[in-house]
Amino acid sequence: MNPFRRTPPRSGPAVEQLTRRLAECPEEFLLEPRLAGSTDGHIEVAAVVADLLVALGSPEPEAKLSPQAVKVWTGTSPGDRNLLSLTLVAAWLCHDRTLRELGGLGPAVRRWLLEGLPPLAAVVAPELFVSDGDRREELARALLDALGLLPAGETQAQSADRLRALSSVERARVIEATRAQQQRARELREQMASERARQAAARYSSE
Amino acid sequence: MDLAAARQCFPLATPAGLQNLERLRQHPDAPRWTHLVGDHVRAEDLASVEAFRASAQPAPAADRHQPPPALLDWIVRTRARVARWRALVPDVAVLERDWPSIPTLRREDLAARIETLVPEDEPLERLIVYETSGTTGHALRVPHHPRAVAQLHVLAERALAWHGVQVRRGPEAVACMNLHAQARLWVYPSLFSVWGEAAFARLNLSPRDWPGGMASAARFVSALDPGFLSGDPTSLSELLRLDVPARPAALLSTAVALAPPLRRALSERYACPVLDWYSTTETGPIACSKPDGAGDGDLAGLAILAPDLFVELLDPEGRPVPDGARGEITVTGGRNPYLPLLRYRTGDFARWMAVTGPDGVVEWRLADLEGRAAVSFRADDGSPVNPVDVGRALRGRFAVLQHAFTQEADGSCRVVLRPASGIPVDPAQVAAELRSLFGNGTPIEVSIDPDLGRGRDGKVVPYRSALGGAHPP
Numbered sequence: 120m121n122p123f124r125r126t127p128p129r130s131g132p133a134v135e136q137l138t139r140r141l142a143e144c145p146e147e148f149l150l151e152p153r154l155a156g157s158t159d160g161h162i163e164v165a166a167v168v169a170d171l172l173v174a175l176g177s178p179e180p181e182a183k184l185s186p187q188a189v190k191v192w193t194g195t196s197p198g199d200r201n202l203l204s205l206t207l208v209a210a211w212l213c214h215d216r217t218l219r220e221l222g223g224l225g226p227a228v229r230r231w232l233l234e235g236l237p238p239l240a241a242v243v244a245p246e247l248f249v250s251d252g253d254r255r256e257e258l259a260r261a262l263l264d265a266l267g268l269l270p271a272g273e274t275q276a277q278s279a280d281r282l283r284a285l286s287s288v289e290r291a292r293v294i295e296a297t298r299a300q301q302q303r304a305r306e307l308r309e310q311m312a313s314e315r316a317r318q319a320a321a322r323y324s325s326e
Numbered sequence: 327m328d329l330a331a332a333r334q335c336f337p338l339a340t341p342a343g344l345q346n347l348e349r350l351r352q353h354p355d356a357p358r359w360t361h362l363v364g365d366h367v368r369a370e371d372l373a374s375v376e377a378f379r380a381s382a383q384p385a386p387a388a389d390r391h392q393p394p395p396a397l398l399d400w401i402v403r404t405r406a407r408v409a410r411w412r413a414l415v416p417d418v419a420v421l422e423r424d425w426p427s428i429p430t431l432r433r434e435d436l437a438a439r440i441e442t443l444v445p446e447d448e449p450l451e452r453l454i455v456y457e458t459s460g461t462t463g464h465a466l467r468v469p470h471h472p473r474a475v476a477q478l479h480v481l482a483e484r485a486l487a488w489h490g491v492q493v494r495r496g497p498e499a500v501a502c503m504n505l506h507a508q509a510r511l512w513v514y515p516s517l518f519s520v521w522g523e524a525a526f527a528r529l530n531l532s533p534r535d536w537p538g539g540m541a542s543a544a545r546f547v548s549a550l551d552p553g554f555l556s557g558d559p560t561s562l563s564e565l566l567r568l569d570v571p572a573r574p575a576a577l578l579s580t581a582v583a584l585a586p587p588l589r590r591a592l593s594e595r596y597a598c599p600v601l602d603w604y605s606t607t608e609t610g611p612i613a614c615s616k617p618d619g620a621g622d623g624d625l626a627g628l629a630i631l632a633p634d635l636f637v638e639l640l641d642p643e644g645r646p647v648p649d650g651a652r653g654e655i656t657v658t659g660g661r662n663p664y665l666p667l668l669r670y671r672t673g674d675f676a677r678w679m680a681v682t683g684p685d686g687v688v689e690w691r692l693a694d695l696e697g698r699a700a701v702s703f704r705a706d707d708g709s710p711v712n713p714v715d716v717g718r719a720l721r722g723r724f725a726v727l728q729h730a731f732t733q734e735a736d737g738s739c740r741v742v743l744r745p746a747s748g749i750p751v752d753p754a755q756v757a758a759e760l761r762s763l764f765g766n767g768t769p770i771e772v773s774i775d776p777d778l779g780r781g782r783d784g785k786v787v788p789y790r791s792a793l794g795g796a797h798p799p
Contacts, residue, residue, distance in 0.1 A: 300409070304441035310450045311440075311467055319454040320472045321363045321516035321526055323482055323502045324556035324580045326458060326607045 128275065131268025132217035137259035140215055141208070144249045148211045152203035155193040164203045164210075165192040168232065171210045175218065177225025191233060204245035205236050212262060224266055231265035242291040257285040335364020336517050338372075342497035343523030350500070350515035350525050350550065355542035357535045360512050363528075366454070366472035367519040375520055378477045378661070381633055383484070390678075390690060391646045392425055393636045397659055404666045407445035410435075411668055426645045430656060430669040436608065437466050444469060444664050453664055458607040468607045469664035477661055478610055479520040481631050482578070485614040486554065488629075489599035491576045494553030495522040503547060504528045505557035507564040509715045509763060511535070524553070531564045532709075544570045556603075559584050560702050560710055562592055572596065578603050583695060604628050604695060606672055608665065609657045612637060613692050618681070627679045627691030635659045635667075637692075639678060644669070652677050655692065703733045703791055706767035713789045719759045725749040728778050728788070735792040738769040744778035 153160030169184055184192070194203045213228050239248075239261070247254040260282045263270055270278050283289065310316055332344055339347075351359065388394070393401070402418050405411040414429045415421065421428070436443065454475075456468045483493050494501050501524035511530040517523050527550075529535070529543070536543045547555075548571045555574045557565070558581035565572070566588075577592055577600045584602045593600045605611040612635060613628035630637055638646055639653030647653035655672045679693035703711040713731075720726050725746040732740045739760065745751040753772035760770050 300441075303446060306450055307441050307444055307453075307469075310453045311455050311469060316453055316455045316469075317457075318361065318363055319456055319470070320366045320475045321514070321518070321528070322456075322475060322478065322504070323518070323526060324504055324578055324603065324605065325506075325528075326581055326605045 128267045128269040131263050133271040134259050138255040141255040144211050148207045155195050167210050172225045175225040176222040202240040205240045208248050227266050235265050238288045243287045337368050338519045346497045346525045355546040361514040363514045367476045371473040371476050375476050379480045410442040430644050430671050432671040456607045471663050474662045476520050481611045489617050495524050497523040499524040500550045500552040503552040505561040507531045507561045507710050508712045547572045627693035629691050649678050706765035711763050724751045732790040740771045742775050
């Protein structure tokens with residue numbers, strides 16, 4: 120959700136169209152991505168993304184990947200695996216017919232792949248965005264939101280509410296905040312029960 | 327003395343200070359000390375005590391119903407660190423626009439969810455705890471900080487100065503003794519770094535505490551010559567009854583209302599000012615009597631003492647009561663880093679009274695303070711029984727939710743109990759527990775009423791005594 124967006128969003132594809140597409144994600148997109156310097160993986164993520172951006176209507180020079188983007192999409196450590204896998208699933212999603220017909224979405228898609236996916240990859244296994252109904256809907260809605268497109272048949276408020284309810288990143292943040300609160304409450308209770316604290320300090324009067 | 331232990335208790339202690347402490351510890355008439363309790367004051371704490379001392383005396387507020395701008399800023403800063411405050415004040419603009427709409431907090435909030443009221447980023451290493459029993463409700467544990475406790479000394483200096491009394495300082499002096507009259511109590515000697523390592527002692531005026539009986543208590547207090555004595559009216563009336571030959575420069579009467587006849591008797595016997603001191607563990611000292619009311623202190627009311635507390639008198643809806651009407655004393659601000667106060671209801675009631683000084687300046691004071699009504703009980707041998715001990719006897723061993731305890735003029739006692747549901751209370755056991763306080767010669771009647779306190783207002787008077795308040799013996 121981009122709080123600074125001023126213009127009313129264009130209408131995009133229906134959410135169901137995108138979730139169906141995710142459910143039908145071909146197995147090749149779920150194969151292990153190839154990490155730089157390794158021969159284990161099967162898919163060159165940077166190549167898949169470059170093809171995608173051209174298909175989405177990026178002008179040829181812009182479709183060329185920056186050195187920083189190449190670094191992200193070639194991956195170097197096993198820790199990058201989740202993000203690369205999710206990028207492949209997302210690339211399949213972005214090949215949606217309606218999105219390609221809208222045209223000119225290349226730069227926005229590239230930004231979403233680079234900035235929108237890492238927080239998701241950090242908290243959800245990439246396979247779930249294909250196998251789990253809620254995660255498919257979350258990824259579809261996150262994409263439409265990032266592209267400034269309103270899901271067909273929905274109002275802006277409905278779509279914002281639904282995305283907030285599904286947000287894995289928000290849920291992870293709430294869980295982490297709750298965990299920190301509980302930890303702090305436990306420390307406080309322990310301190311207050313300790314012999315040292317109960318000895319307190321001398322006061323000239325007691326109330 | 328174990329020097330390492332002493333260093334832990336008194337990080338700033340000098341050899342002269344430790345010698346002062348030993349004077350109390352090893353005195354031939356000393357009580358059976360149960361603990362050694364330090365002030366835990368560090369060098370950096372002394373600087374903040376100095377800063378607090380230099381802060382202004384409470385000035386007449388521009389608007390008595392609106393916190394001053396500096397306090398509003400403090401609330402905004404503190405709100406960012408306290409979960410419960412963010413829930414109570416969702417929009418900071420309301421602080422200035424509609425202060426009376428800010429919800430109030432009370433004792434029960436501290437008891438139930440203290441973790442939501444302690445600032446989230448405050449380091450816990452120096453946390454200490456005071457337990458306050460109160461005469462109503464359950465015991466409450468209040469988190470506190472040695473630095474904030476050290477700052478309380480400034481308020482005693484200020485109140486004593488109103489009465490022309492200087493605090494006794496230095497490693498040859500005993501600044502203060504705090505007197506109690508209870509069945510069981512921690513008693514200890516200590517030092518106050520804030521007052522140049524002047525000594526302090528917490529004492530129990532109960533024969534069991536003194537190897538040489540009450541005669542040695544009298545000799546101990548008289549020989550060590552404390553600068554001032556503090557205690558609740560029950561303890562101070564015990565001081566009179568025992569005729570302890572002390573020469574304090576002032577007496578500080580705490581905890582509950584001081585009956586005028588007792589104040590007069592104390593002031594005549596000890597030829598010194600008797601200060602009526604209003605303080606709670608949660609808030610620290612709030613107000614104190616001024617000498618202009620010496621003839622009739624209760625009519626003159628108590629002057630606000632702490633410059634960093636915003637005091638309101640509120641109706642049940644959180645609105646300020648009209649001048650002259652009774653309202654609940656409610657406090658915002660303070661200096662305890664573990665318990666900042668936002669519209670905290672003390673459970674005590676008073677009305678505002680304007681007193682015009684000789685300079686023509688109007689000072690608003692707290693008058694007719696209630697909720698601190700003193701109650702005193704007597705055992706069959708005439709010795710005093712503190713309501714605090716009765717509360718402990720009733721709630722310490724039995725699952726009692728509420729109680730109404732009455733002592734008649736003939737000394738007989740009645741208590742009605744509301745037990746926690748599903749946990750039976752044996753009246754015979756309760757009576758036995760009470761007899762350990764009141765003696766076997768006291769008739770005691772215990773009854774159970776599951777509906778106690780379920781009346782319309784839910785209020786129960788926990789203690790009544792036909793023997794009256796704490797009067798001069």
